[in-house]
Amino acid sequence: MLYIVGLGLGGDRGVTVRGLDAVRRCARVYMEARTALLTLGIDGDPSSRLARLEMLYGNEVTVAGREIVEEESGDQILREATGADIAFLVVGHPFGSDEPSSKTTHTDLVVRAKKLGIEVKVIDSASVLNAIGACGLELHRYGEAITIPFFTETCKRDHFYQAIVNNRWLGLHTLCLLDIYAKEPILSESLRRGNKVYEPPRFRTVNTAISQLLEVLEMRGEPEPAYDEDSLCIGLARLGSDDEKIVAGPMRKLVDVDFGAPPHCLVIVGETTTVEEEMLEFYMIRS
Amino acid sequence: MLYIVGLGLGGDRGVTVRGLDAVRRCARVYMEARTALLTLGIDGDPSSRLARLEMLYGNEVTVAGREIVEEESGDQILREATGADIAFLVVGHPFGSDEPSSKTTHTDLVVRAKKLGIEVKVIDSASVLNAIGACGLELHRYGEAITIPFFTETCKRDHFYQAIVNNRWLGLHTLCLLDIYAKEPILSESLRRGNKVYEPPRFRTVNTAISQLLEVLEMRGEPEPAYDEDSLCIGLARLGSDDEKIVAGPMRKLVDVDFGAPPHCLVIVGETTTVEEEMLEFYMIRS
Numbered sequence: 001m002l003y004i005v006g007l008g009l010g011g012d013r014g015v016t017v018r019g020l021d022a023v024r025r026c027a028r029v030y031m032e033a034r035t036a037l038l039t040l041g042i043d044g045d046p047s048s049r050l051a052r053l054e055m056l057y058g059n060e061v062t063v064a065g066r067e068i069v070e071e072e073s074g075d076q077i078l079r080e081a082t083g084a085d086i087a088f089l090v091v092g093h094p095f096g097s098d099e100p101s102s103k104t105t106h107t108d109l110v111v112r113a114k115k116l117g118i119e120v121k122v123i124d125s126a127s128v129l130n131a132i133g134a135c136g137l138e139l140h141r142y143g144e145a146i147t148i149p150f151f152t153e154t155c156k157r158d159h160f161y162q163a164i165v166n167n168r169w170l171g172l173h174t175l176c177l178l179d180i181y182a183k184e185p186i187l188s189e190s191l192r193r194g195n196k197v198y199e200p201p202r203f204r205t206v207n208t209a210i211s212q213l214l215e216v217l218e219m220r221g222e223p224e225p226a227y228d229e230d231s232l233c234i235g236l237a238r239l240g241s242d243d244e245k246i247v248a249g250p251m252r253k254l255v256d257v258d259f260g261a262p263p264h265c266l267v268i269v270g271e272t273t274t275v276e277e278e279m280l281e282f283y284m285i286r287s
Numbered sequence: 288m289l290y291i292v293g294l295g296l297g298g299d300r301g302v303t304v305r306g307l308d309a310v311r312r313c314a315r316v317y318m319e320a321r322t323a324l325l326t327l328g329i330d331g332d333p334s335s336r337l338a339r340l341e342m343l344y345g346n347e348v349t350v351a352g353r354e355i356v357e358e359e360s361g362d363q364i365l366r367e368a369t370g371a372d373i374a375f376l377v378v379g380h381p382f383g384s385d386e387p388s389s390k391t392t393h394t395d396l397v398v399r400a401k402k403l404g405i406e407v408k409v410i411d412s413a414s415v416l417n418a419i420g421a422c423g424l425e426l427h428r429y430g431e432a433i434t435i436p437f438f439t440e441t442c443k444r445d446h447f448y449q450a451i452v453n454n455r456w457l458g459l460h461t462l463c464l465l466d467i468y469a470k471e472p473i474l475s476e477s478l479r480r481g482n483k484v485y486e487p488p489r490f491r492t493v494n495t496a497i498s499q500l501l502e503v504l505e506m507r508g509e510p511e512p513a514y515d516e517d518s519l520c521i522g523l524a525r526l527g528s529d530d531e532k533i534v535a536g537p538m539r540k541l542v543d544v545d546f547g548a549p550p551h552c553l554v555i556v557g558e559t560t561t562v563e564e565e566m567l568e569f570y571m572i573r574s
Binding site for chain 2: 008134139
């Protein structure tokens with residue numbers, strides 16, 4: 001049996017009681033690399049945090065590289081799950097954390113397991129898709145969610161723009177997921193050296209996301225843009241943690257707010273109801 | 288402090304470790320009536336299930352009527368939370384379970400608390416909005432979620448139809464939430480007797496939802512309807528439970544499938560990717 005266990009948000013205690021039961025009785029427990037990054041952190045002492053997490057989970061935890069999950073050569077987890085109970089830990093919800101831009105997802109892992117006749121049990125937990133409710137906008141009034149990728153000097157893909165146009169036209173809110181790259185292999189270096197060389201992990205902030213959204217407007221020069229620097233947005237950081245931060249305001253003001261440590265996300269506000277407006281008031285930037 | 292604690296899905300063990308910590312240290316614990324209905328059930332012996340839940344939660348749990356939460360006269364929870372730590376338990380995610388059709392929501396409770404200067408802590412858990420990922424469709428490819436209300440002989444509101452049109456036009460999936468009415472007061476009886484008289488709880492099934500969707504088509508007689516009886520849908524029951532049931536197929540076949548006990552929900556499938564199609568194959572109706 002393969003258990004894919006959502007760890008929820010805000011650290012190791014976002015796992016459910018049902019998830020904890022499963023993790024405790026599994027023969028082996030893997031944690032996705034991206035999850036390790038978000039759960040154990042990159043600064044300070046990740047190994048002491050791992051020890052604390054292993055204490056809570058009552059089991060040894062092996063951090064799995066991205067290649068273990070995704071590649072043909074790394075069918076290790078699936079091989080083990082044919083003969084034993086194996087847990088695979090992922091931050092947020094097992095499906096909620098699938099990155100829209102990623103070809104290979106946890107759904108793909110489920111498909112591969114099922115094709116091998118392995119029983120799969122997904123254990124739900126919170127993810128940004130429902131925790132975003134904290135800002136006060138009604139969850140069913142969000143349109144398609146988008147991912148804002150990292151812009152580079154040579155690559156500024158703005159394929160997400162049309163979804164914002166659609167959502168705004170329908171009066172819906174837009175959740176902008178901000179990419180986290182964990183252990184992306186550097187292609188040129190990997191080819192040269194013959195084994196994989198990884199980039200350091202990178203996080204996207206609310207500030208760079210807004211800068212890029214405004215840059216897209218300049219690039220496109222639309223006569224009737226879907227948003228502008230006065231559009232009301234909400235920046236959210238560390239959702240579900242004790243130190244979560246939520247600030248609402250026009251893009252031109254939010255771009256300068258310090259949201260602190262990752263992860264971040266951004267909401268472009270659509271049409272609002274009275275209750276939504278009352279909630280937003282608590283988070284509105286005053287300066 | 289007012290803790291609004293999401294219990295997640297699939298019974299009492301859907302609560303997170305963080306949520307459990309909060310519930311255990313609170314002076315008083317309330318459970319929403321609708322949550323009690325879904326967590327404790329309506330048949331068999333709810334009181335023995337409540338006793339088991341109180342054992343796990345290490346605290347006495349008071350089932351709160353809808354009026355305690357919503358009405359001016361029932362500010363009891365908020366009054367208590369000014370001087371002590373109070374937990375309010377809700378099924379799913381504290382905001383994810385807000386009913387789109389309901390004027391008064393948990394967001395409203397948060398607004399009222401904050402206006403009284405009460406600190407509020409929302410503890411996330413899974414909800415149908417991310418657990419729906421189990422069917423294999425990518426979560427960010429859902430458009431606006433709709434609620435299909437109960438039709439009566441005299442009232443057949445089809446205000447949700449336009450959202451399906453929009454989602455289909457954009458190639459997005461549509462999540463149809465199926466109303467659960469718990470302790471709705473019967474207006475005429477309540478007025479006559481001078482105190483509130485409640486209807487028995489009612490659940491909507493996948494089958495009646497599809498029947499109503501097809502009835503809407505007949506009523507409207509659109510030349511190019513947003514869907515028809517051959518449209519691919521997915522029926523889901525008891526998401527997150529050990530006995531969850533997922534079946535995919537055209538409306539005309541799904542309408543006859545027995546999904547068993549509530550809660551149910553329905554997805555109208557939009558454009559699909561290869562991985563999505565592979566996952567749907569596992570759930571496709573064969574007959």
